[in-house]
Amino acid sequence: MSGGVGSGRIAADRMRQLLRTYLVLGSPNCRDHPLRVLEAALDGGVTLVQFREKGPGALTGEPLRALAAQLLAACRRRGVPFLVNDDVELALAIHADGVHVGQEDEAAARVRARIGDRILGVSAHTFAEAEAAVRHGADYLGIGPIYPTASKADAKAPQGPAILRELRDRGITLPLVGIGGITAETAGDVIRAGADGVAVISAITLADDVRQAVAQLYATTDAGTSTT
Ligand SMILES: Cc1ncc(COP(=O)(O)OP(=O)(O)O)c(N)n1
Ligand SMILES: Cc1ncsc1CCOP(=O)(O)O
Ligand SMILES: [Mg+2]
Numbered sequence: 001m002s003g004g005v006g007s008g009r010i011a012a013d014r015m016r017q018l019l020r021t022y023l024v025l026g027s028p029n030c031r032d033h034p035l036r037v038l039e040a041a042l043d044g045g046v047t048l049v050q051f052r053e054k055g056p057g058a059l060t061g062e063p064l065r066a067l068a069a070q071l072l073a074a075c076r077r078r079g080v081p082f083l084v085n086d087d088v089e090l091a092l093a094i095h096a097d098g099v100h101v102g103q104e105d106e107a108a109a110r111v112r113a114r115i116g117d118r119i120l121g122v123s124a125h126t127f128a129e130a131e132a133a134v135r136h137g138a139d140y141l142g143i144g145p146i147y148p149t150a151s152k153a154d155a156k157a158p159q160g161p162a163i164l165r166e167l168r169d170r171g172i173t174l175p176l177v178g179i180g181g182i183t184a185e186t187a188g189d190v191i192r193a194g195a196d197g198v199a200v201i202s203a204i205t206l207a208d209d210v211r212q213a214v215a216q217l218y219a220t221t222d223a224g225t226s227t228t
Pocket of ligand 1: 024050052054085086100101102103104105121122123141142143144152177179199
């Protein structure tokens with residue numbers, strides 16, 4: 001594996017660092033070519049990238065694979081790990097650093113068995129889902145939507161940062177990232193509620209200045225406020 005991940009399962013402390021400013025993107029989210037958006041985001045300091053090719057006009061087949069490989073190569077040049085959303089086949093085919101799956105996707109335990117030590121992120125909306133994902137081999141949990149989002153058509157109701165505090169208070173110690181409608185204005189509240197970082201689509205991909213948007217998010221997610 002590459003992208004600064006190393007051999008064996010990723011350590012929790014390293015995972016927390018990677019979650020700090022986590023870009024999720026696909027071509028439907030970008031006004032410019034996704035590679036240009038990604039390069040600017042890497043310049044701004046994104047710490048982890050997820051390829052999520054979903055929504056109107058999403059690529060399929062060879063164009064999908066070619067874009068994934070292109071984005072992965074850009075991340076490798078900067079040492080930033082690259083995960084694939086939902087599509088375990090694609091992740092394995094391009095030798096991605098990991099996979100993110102939700103509750104309606106392939107079961108986390110089965111994904112873990114297929115991807116070995118690569119990073120596994122799992123979405124959770126409740127304590128029961130979070131606790132099961134921990135048992136099934138997740139390296140981190142994606143919690144959201146925290147705020148209303150226009151980037152996911154089938155998003156559940158926003159829960160606010162309180163869901164993060166609830167999970168911490170009930171004993172979830174796995175690295176957590178908040179997602180859904182997060183901006184530089186709200187990222188600090190998400191971190192203070194117990195997240196190790198913020199996962200963001202539109203506040204980065206639709207920004208007039210992508211590099212600066214990432215730098216602002218990075219600054220507002222100043223480390224050390226999370227873990228339990
Ligand atoms: C970091 C992160 N957290 C949550 C999600 C959402 O995953 P899921 O519920 O499977 O929804 P889709 O993204 O597949 O539409 C995510 N992608 N990333
Ligand atoms: C993929 C996903 N999962 C929960 S909310 C969301 C979309 C986040 O996008 P945005 O940062 O634009 O609200
Ligand atoms: Mg999914």
